[in-house]
Amino acid sequence: MRFIHTADIHLGVVPDKDKAWSKTRAAEVTATFDRLLAITEERQADLLLIAGDLFHAPPTEAMLKDLDYKLSGLSMTRTVIIAGNHDYIAEGSPADHYEFQSNTVLMPRDCFSNAYLDDIHTCITGFSFGQMEYTEDLISDITPQVEGAVNILLAHGGDSTHMPLNFRKLANAGFDYCALGHIHKPKHMVKNKMAYSGSLEPIDCTETGRRGFIYGECRDGETRIRWEPLNCRSYINLGFEVKPEYSGARIVDVLARQMEKMGDQNIYKIILSGHMGNGVRPEYDVLKQRFQVYDVIDNTLCEYDMDKLLEENEDNLLGKYIMHFGDADDEISRKALKYGVEAILATGEK
Ligand SMILES: [Mn+2]
Numbered sequence: 390m391r392f393i394h395t396a397d398i399h400l401g402v403v404p405d406k407d408k409a410w411s412k413t414r415a416a417e418v419t420a421t422f423d424r425l426l427a428i429t430e431e432r433q434a435d436l437l438l439i440a441g442d443l444f445h446a447p448p449t450e451a452m453l454k455d456l457d458y459k460l461s462g463l464s465m466t467r468t469v470i471i472a473g474n475h476d477y478i479a480e481g482s483p484a485d486h487y488e489f490q491s492n493t494v495l496m497p498r499d500c501f502s503n504a505y506l507d508d509i510h511t512c513i514t515g516f517s518f519g520q521m522e523y524t525e526d527l528i529s530d531i532t533p534q535v536e537g538a539v540n541i542l543l544a545h546g547g548d549s550t551h552m553p554l555n556f557r558k559l560a561n562a563g564f565d566y567c568a569l570g571h572i573h574k575p576k577h578m579v580k581n582k583m584a585y586s587g588s589l590e591p592i593d594c595t596e597t598g599r600r601g602f603i604y605g606e607c608r609d610g611e612t613r614i615r616w617e618p619l620n621c622r623s624y625i626n627l628g629f630e631v632k633p634e635y636s637g638a639r640i641v642d643v644l645a646r647q648m649e650k651m652g653d654q655n656i657y658k659i660i661l662s663g664h665m666g667n668g669v670r671p672e673y674d675v676l677k678q679r680f681q682v683y684d685v686i687d688n689t690l691c692e693y694d695m696d697k698l699l700e701e702n703e704d705n706l707l708g709k710y711i712m713h714f715g716d717a718d719d720e721i722s723r724k725a726l727k728y729g730v731e732a733i734l735a736t737g738e739k
Pocket of ligand 1: 441442473474475545546570571572
């Protein structure tokens, strides 16, 4: 029995709302899900397991129809879905009564259900969220439901407000595989036994690194899984240490070459450290026009020796200005101090 395990696709999400690439990203989230369906069909997998948060918000009837249509393109794969905290099934909502035409089971809300597939002798046990939060663990006591069959658990959550889980207990419950969702970063909890597939695409700039899905096989009582990357873009934190002798143009040029090398489709957060020469102002706009730059965080220190400047200027405007910042070490204070000192020195008046 071969299966594909995915979760947290967040169809309908609009990532990075204030950025130029936002709409493109929204379309890519859907496109990557479509690519996963194409892979599922190509490999003729027996099962497609979706462990919650397929949708970013509870789906409308039209969204379920679209999904149903797409899943009907799978010629031999059965799809089993649970709802997560984002797409929880409220009583009377479209997902609560939708009837799939495709070979799909959306597990009912707020209870355990089994989907037993005779021909592949597999039982999938799952729980759909019926509300946004659960602070109680309703899952970890569950055990395999069909003796002698391949038993798979489909669960969403694992943190204190979204169904806390006792992973150790679950791992020892006897399931052939526990397919988990909710944590967007892929994570193997117990080798070949329990894993978070992670999301298919990163949804915001904190989600650095690659994303993908799990391909697995249960055969002769043994489960083997492997994670495969699929996302089309990644968020990357690009660190760069600035030296005081670097010109602004050089800094811009080095960063551009770095981003080219690491992939110009990716979304970058540039984090500068080191010392920036006095008066140097790199033109980040040039970079922002060519690349997806989420933010430039300037943690550089200025070239001036502040202690010495303060000592020499204790009684004048410059000294008073420096003193005003005390030991403040946040980014805004550092910038204000640096630009202010430069400006005061430039006036020639102390
Ligand atoms: Mn979730």
